[in-house]
Amino acid sequence: MVTLLIAICFISFLLIKNSPIDPIQAYIGADMLKVGPEQREIIAKHWGLDQPLIMQFFHWASSLLRGDLGTSMMFRRPVADIISERFFHSLALMLTAWTLSGIIGFFMGVIAAMKRGTWIDRLIKWYCYTLASTPTFWMGLLFLIVFAVWLGWFPIGMGVPAGVLAENVTLSDKIKHLILPALTLSVIGVANIAMHTRQKLIDILASDYILFAKARGEQGFILFWRHGLRNVALPAITLQFAAFSELFGGAVLAEQVFSYPGLGQATVEAGLRGDVPLLLGLVIFSTLFVFAGNLLADFIYMILDPRLREGRSI
Numbered sequence: 001m002v003t004l005l006i007a008i009c010f011i012s013f014l015l016i017k018n019s020p021i022d023p024i025q026a027y028i029g030a031d032m033l034k035v036g037p038e039q040r041e042i043i044a045k046h047w048g049l050d051q052p053l054i055m056q057f058f059h060w061a062s063s064l065l066r067g068d069l070g071t072s073m074m075f076r077r078p079v080a081d082i083i084s085e086r087f088f089h090s091l092a093l094m095l096t097a098w099t100l101s102g103i104i105g106f107f108m109g110v111i112a113a114m115k116r117g118t119w120i121d122r123l124i125k126w127y128c129y130t131l132a133s134t135p136t137f138w139m140g141l142l143f144l145i146v147f148a149v150w151l152g153w154f155p156i157g158m159g160v161p162a163g164v165l166a167e168n169v170t171l172s173d174k175i176k177h178l179i180l181p182a183l184t185l186s187v188i189g190v191a192n193i194a195m196h197t198r199q200k201l202i203d204i205l206a207s208d209y210i211l212f213a214k215a216r217g218e219q220g221f222i223l224f225w226r227h228g229l230r231n232v233a234l235p236a237i238t239l240q241f242a243a244f245s246e247l248f249g250g251a252v253l254a255e256q257v258f259s260y261p262g263l264g265q266a267t268v269e270a271g272l273r274g275d276v277p278l279l280l281g282l283v284i285f286s287t288l289f290v291f292a293g294n295l296l297a298d299f300i301y302m303i304l305d306p307r308l309r310e311g312r313s314i
Contacts, residue, residue, distance in 0.1 A: 001291050005284070009064070012283045013057050021274040023049060023073065064284070070277030074269065079281040082266065087285075090255070090262030092174075094247050096182040101189030102240045108190065109197025110232070116202060124198070128191040136250045140184040140257035147180060154180050157259035181254045188250060189243065196239050201232045234301060241297035248286050 024043050044050045048059055063070065069079035112124040148156045155177050252264035259265070263282060270279040 001295075005287060005291075008287050009061065009280075009284060010057065012280055013060065014053075016276055016279060017053060017056070021276060023274060023276045025274065060280070069281040069284075072270075072275055072278040074273055074275045074278065079278050082278060083263065083281055083285050086261060086263045086266050089260065090251055090264060092178060093182055093185070093255070093260065093262060094251050096178065097185030097189060097251075098240070098243070098247055100182070100186035102193060102236075104186070105190040105193030106197050106233075106236050108194040109236075110201060112194065112198040113201035113205065121198075124194065128195050131188055132191040132195075134188060136184060136188050136253040137257050139188055140181065140254050143180050143184055144257065157257075177258075177260070181251075181258045181260050184254050184257075185247065185250050189247065192243065193236060193239055197232055197236050200235050204231050237297055237300055241293045241300075248289060 024040055041050070048056055051059075060070070067080070069083070071077065072079050072082055075082055108124050108128075112121045115121050144156065148154050157177075248264070251262065252267055254260065255262045255264035256268050263286070266278065267282045267286075269275070270282060
């Protein structure tokens with residue numbers, strides 16, 4: 001994890017420094033025409049932009065090791081404060097969508113495998129194949145038009161009601177604004193886990209020990225509970241936790257469609273407005289977020305499969 005994180009930091013820094021983004025222009029903003037060459041040089045010297053690339057990376061990495069992610073050029077605030085503030089909004093959105101998509105997708109895959117060849121199986125496969133090719137932003141716009149504009153069941157966007165003071169915002173208001181973006185991400189995320197679980201369970205049901213269990217009279221839910229659940233749960237958990245990166249990418253689009261104030265919207269704003277410190281901070285944080293998901297998957301593996309625990313062989 002450490003070596004990969006170092007590589008990501010270096011590559012991200014290199015890509016941003018060689019991109020068309022002008023950090024001085026991003027810092028000055030609309031007053032660009034009022035700033036002369038001498039003032040630009042002073043600003044560049046203040047931010048260390050007049051130094052060689054390797055020295056810029058060294059200074060940035062040194063600050064990073066001290067826990068200093070820099071100051072956002074848009075918000076004029078420490079990057080760490082902005083990420084921590086936006087993270088809780090995104091965490092509620094991503095965890096809700098991740099949990100719903102995992103549970104619904106797993107049970108859909110199990111039902112499709114147990115009812116293989118029936119109309120239920122064909123319906124689930126059609127549903128998954130359709131969603132697998134559906135862009136997140138398109139699904140979000142569709143939900144927005146139907147449930148927010150036409151039916152008026154949910155607010156059009158944002159994380160809280162417009163014009164309401166922070167102390168007057170209730171938990172029900174936050175949940176109401178969370179439902180549509182979370183539903184968008186969960187509906188899209190169902191397809192992958194459902195199809196993978198279906199195929200894995202079909203392979204398990206064709207194994208010799210399942211044939212022996214059927215010969216003893218086991219069938220239906222009892223057969224799945226005793227012999228199929230743990231075997232099909234392990235690859236499903238791997239796939240679900242590996243989807244952390246896809247979940248974060250989908251959250252970027254969903255938050256942009258619904259104007260949800262999370263890390264995804266901050267990433268888009270930082271990229272469009274050239275906020276290099278914030279953009280680099282978000283890249284590092286999202287990388288750690290994905291690594292944490294993979295690490296949790298390893299721990300859950302050890303709980304579900306005793307063969308993976310220390311001192312036991314597979």
